[in-house]
Amino acid sequence: MTDRILTAAPLTAEAFHSFGDVIDTQRAPDKIINQGMCDRYTDLAKLDFSDGRAGISLFDAKARHLPYTVDLLERHPDGSQAFIPITPTRFLVIVAPDAGGMPGAAQAFFTAPGQCVNLHRGVWHGVLAPFEAPGLFAVIDRIGSGANLEEHPLDRPYIVTAAPD
Amino acid sequence: MTDRILTAAPLTAEAFHSFGDVIDTQRAPDKIINQGMCDRYTDLAKLDFSDGRAGISLFDAKARHLPYTVDLLERHPDGSQAFIPITPTRFLVIVAPDAGGMPGAAQAFFTAPGQCVNLHRGVWHGVLAPFEAPGLFAVIDRIGSGANLEEHPLDRPYIVTAAPD
Numbered sequence: 001m002t003d004r005i006l007t008a009a010p011l012t013a014e015a016f017h018s019f020g021d022v023i024d025t026q027r028a029p030d031k032i033i034n035q036g037m038c039d040r041y042t043d044l045a046k047l048d049f050s051d052g053r054a055g056i057s058l059f060d061a062k063a064r065h066l067p068y069t070v071d072l073l074e075r076h077p078d079g080s081q082a083f084i085p086i087t088p089t090r091f092l093v094i095v096a097p098d099a100g101g102m103p104g105a106a107q108a109f110f111t112a113p114g115q116c117v118n119l120h121r122g123v124w125h126g127v128l129a130p131f132e133a134p135g136l137f138a139v140i141d142r143i144g145s146g147a148n149l150e151e152h153p154l155d156r157p158y159i160v161t162a163a164p165d
Numbered sequence: 166m167t168d169r170i171l172t173a174a175p176l177t178a179e180a181f182h183s184f185g186d187v188i189d190t191q192r193a194p195d196k197i198i199n200q201g202m203c204d205r206y207t208d209l210a211k212l213d214f215s216d217g218r219a220g221i222s223l224f225d226a227k228a229r230h231l232p233y234t235v236d237l238l239e240r241h242p243d244g245s246q247a248f249i250p251i252t253p254t255r256f257l258v259i260v261a262p263d264a265g266g267m268p269g270a271a272q273a274f275f276t277a278p279g280q281c282v283n284l285h286r287g288v289w290h291g292v293l294a295p296f297e298a299p300g301l302f303a304v305i306d307r308i309g310s311g312a313n314l315e316e317h318p319l320d321r322p323y324i325v326t327a328a329p330d
Contacts, residue, residue: 023221023223023303024223025223025225025301029225033224033292034226034292034293037226037227037229037292038224038225038226038227038292038293039224039225039226040222040223040224041222041223041224041225042220042222042308043220043221043222043308044220044221044222044223045220045221047218047219047220047221053212053219054212054218054219054305055207055208055209055210055212056188056208056209056210056212056247056249056281056283056305057205057206057207057208057209058188058189058190058205058206058209059198059203059204059205059206060190060194060203060204060206061199061202061203061204062202062203064202082221084221084249084251084303085251086249086250086251086279086281087253087279088252088253114251114252114301116221116251116303118221127198127199127202127203128199128203136190136279138188138249138281138303140219140221140305143207143208
């Protein structure tokens with residue numbers, strides 16, 4: 001079986017809407033605080049946990065390069081998962097709709113500098129993939145009991161061959 | 166009344182223990198994931214909310230410089246508040262113990278590159294203070310009703326005059 005080619009698209013809230021939230025400042029701040037010294041953009045992600053609670057973890061991930069092979073997708077049935085880059089790292093976000101308990105046709109996105117994402121609960125996705133440089137990320141996800149993980153190896157891997165500038 | 170001089174100390178988990186959590190990789194990872202490509206440091210902050218829920222917001226804050234005047238401390242009685250720098254910004258963290266409903270003697274800390282902090286619920290602190298450059302931060306705090314804010318103007322301001330390299 002042949003590989004499937006993906007081209008990464010710029011990450012925008014509209015394009016990513018069915019998979020999760022794009023956390024960025026591409027909107028008006030809702031409040032100016034600290035005597036005018038700080039713009040606040042409040043509550044930009046849908047944190048959604050079946051049980052347990054929200055926690056903050058760190059993921060220190062090695063770089064990925066093109067062509068980038070995606071041979072596994074996974075999902076977390078019990079909670080959303082947000083990725084906040086602490087290092088100035090752009091990253092690839094591979095996601096797929098559910099198709100009867102399996103991932104459907106995948107899409108690839110590429111973050112702009114400073115963009116964060118929150119994957120909605122249960123969304124199929126690839127692993128954290130910092131692009132061309134290693135990256136340290138804060139991850140806001142569910143802390144609780146149980147595996148909260150389904151993995152789906154792909155018979156036909158996807159190959160991401162291009163990303164926006 | 167005279168000003169009070171503060172020298173910022175390096176931010177360490179030990180020194181910050183009574184005020185909050187230092188979120189960094191100065192420890193062993195608890196899990197290696199993604200086929201060896203990612204070190205995971207799990208659940209590094211005590212998220213603590215009286216009610217409401219955790220949310221992710223963005224704070225885009227202007228730079229502060231030395232000497233830095235602190236004439237107000239505040240606290241959030243209903244929830245913890247974590248600051249995750251998205252830009253490569255170091256920041257000053259001013260905190261004080263409670264002394265009968267008012268802030269006691271303040272201390273100043275200065276983050277290393279990539280360090281994040283989580284202020285415990287109800288801890289007196291200064292406003293977000295990115296050092297020498299503006300900074301974009303993800304903030305994990307309580308989303309809920311009520312002001313969740315006490316402000317305490319200082320009759321005798323603190324002046325932060327020095328920070329570590």
